[in-house]
Amino acid sequence: MTITQLKYVLAVAEYKNFTTASEHCFVTQPTLSMQIQKLEDELDTKIFNRNKKPIQLTEIGSKIVEQAKIIVDESNRINDIVEQQKGFIGGDFKLGIIPTVMPTLLPLFLKTFIKKYPKVNLKIEELTTEECIKKLTDGHIDVAIAATPLENDLIKERVLYYEPFVGFVPKEHRLFENKSLNIDDLNIDDILLLEDGHCFKESVINLCRTFGRTNQHFQLHSGSFDTLIKLSKEGLGMTLLPYLQTLDLNDKDRIYLRQFKEPVPAREVSILYHKSQLKIHLIETLKNTIDGIVRGIIAFNDVKIISPILQKKGA
Template sequence: MTITQLKYVLSVAEYQNFTIAAEHSFVTQPTLSMQIQKLEEELEVKIFNRSKKPIELTEVGKKIVQQAKVIVDESNRITDIVHQQKGYVGGEFKLGMIPTIMPTLLPMFLNNFTKKYPKVKLIIEELTTEDIIKKLTDGHLDAAIVATPLENEAIKERPLYYEPFVGLIPENHRLFQSKYIAVEDLEMEDILLLEDGHCFKDSIINLCRNYKVDNKKGFQLASGSFDTLIKLSKEGLGMTLLPYLHTLDLSEKDKKHLREFQSPPPAREVSLIYHRSQLKMQLIEALKKTIDGVVRGAISFSDVKIISPIQKK
C-alpha cells in the first residue's frame, strides 16, 4: 500500500470517473486503474463498484476513503512541519475568496504579496462560503477570506477588517434627501439583492428581519453582480446596499447616490479563515500581515455593528 495509491483512490472517489481522476492526477488512465487494482488485490476487497455509472464506492470502500483522507492529509503535513520549523515561506498555497470580497480586496494585496514572497505559488479560487467550508474540511483549500462569524468549531477565524454597509439610493427614492439612513428606514422589498448563495444577501436579510416587508415592486430580481444592482438602482428601480470598499471606485456622479448609516453602522466582519488542524501557519501569517498593511489605509472602521452572514431560521 502506498500514499500514491491512496491519492488515486481519493481522486476516483471525488470525480466518480477513472478517466477524469487520472487527468487530475496527471497520470494515464491505465496507470491509475492498475494501481487501484493492485491495492484492491492487496486488501482483498473491492473499493469501487465499477458496474455503476457514475462509479460508486462499495460499503467497505467508503470506510477506506475516510481513512485514506486522514493518511494523505497527515503525509502532506510532514513537509508543512519542516517548512514551519525552518521558517520557510514558500510552496503551494490554495486560497478561497467569496465573490463579494474578491474584486475589491484581491487587487489591493496580490501584487505586494507576490513581490514579497516570490517562492509562494498562490492558487486563488472564487467560491461561495458553503463551498469554501467544504473544501477547507476536505483539505482542498489551505485558507480563505470570507465574511464571519461562521459559528463553525472546526474553523479558525482571524478578523482582517470591518466593512460597513452603504446605501445606494436613486433620486426618485424616499430616502434620497436623507443625509444619513437608519436600519429602521429600510423596507426589505425595496432593496435590490444579490442572488442566493451570496452571504452578503444573507447579511442584509438578517439586518432587515425585524423591519418592514411591503411588496410594492412589480418584479423580483436576484443578481450575481453589484454592478448590475448599481445600474438598476440608478434607473430608479430600488435602492441597494453595498460593502464600503465597493463604493471607492464609483464615479463622483454615482457617489452622490451614496448614503451612510447612522452610527454605529451595520457592517460585515471580513476574516482570514482556516481549518484548526492547518500547519502552514508561516504562510497564513505572511498573508495576514500583507493584507493588514494595505487595508489599514483604506478602511479603519471599528465602531460598527457586526451583522452575521449566517442565515437565521
C-alpha cells in the same frame, strides 16, 4: 501499502471514475487501476464496487477512505514542518475569494503579496461561500476569504476586517433627503439586491428582517454591484453597498451615498481554512499582508455584525 496508492484511492472516491481520477493524479488510467488493485489484494478486500455506475465505495471502503485522508494529510504535514523550520515561504498556495469581496480586496493586497513572496505560486479562484467550504473540506484550496460567521465546525475563521454597509439612495427615493440612515428606515421592497448565491444578499435580508420591514416581495435581483448602482440611479430603488465598494465611486455618484448611524451594520470578513490545514505559515503571511493594508483603509469601530447565514423568520 504506499501513500501514492492511498492518494489514488482518494481520487477515485472523489471523482467516482477511474479515468477522471487518473487525469487529476497525472498518471495513466491503467497505472492507477493497477495500484488500487494491488492495495485491495494486499488488504484482501474490495474498496470499490466497480459494478455500480458511477463507481461506489463498499462499506469497508468508506472506512478506508476516511483513514486514508488522515494518513495522506499527516504525510503532507511532514513537508510542511520542514519548510517552516527552514523558514521557506513558497510553493503552491490556492486561494478562494467570494465575488462580493474579490473585486475590492484583491487589488489592495495582491501586488504587495507577490512582490514580497515571489516564491509563492498563488492560485486564485472566485467562489461562492458554499464552494469555498466544499473546496476547503475536500482539500482543493488551502484558504478562502469570505463573510462570516459561518458556524461550520470543520472550518476555522480568523477575522480580517469589519466592513460597514453604506446606503446608495437615488434622488427619487423617500430617504434621499436624509443625511444618514437608521436601520429601521429600511424596507426590503425598495432595496435592489444581488442575485441568489451571494452572501451579501443574505446579510441585507437579515438586516431588514431583524431591524426593518419586509414582506419578501423583491423587485429585482442583479449579479453585480455596478449593475445595482446603475439601476438605482435610474430610480428603480435604493441599494446597499459594502464600504470598500464605495471607494472607487466618482464624485457625481458619491452624492447618493448615505452612512448609517451607529452602531453601523457591517459584515465580518475573515480568512478561512480547514481545521487540519497544513500551510499555516503561508496563511499567516497572507493574513499579515492584508491586515497591514486594510487597517489603514477601514477604521470603523462601533459596528453591528450582520450574519451572512440566512435566518428563519422570527429567529
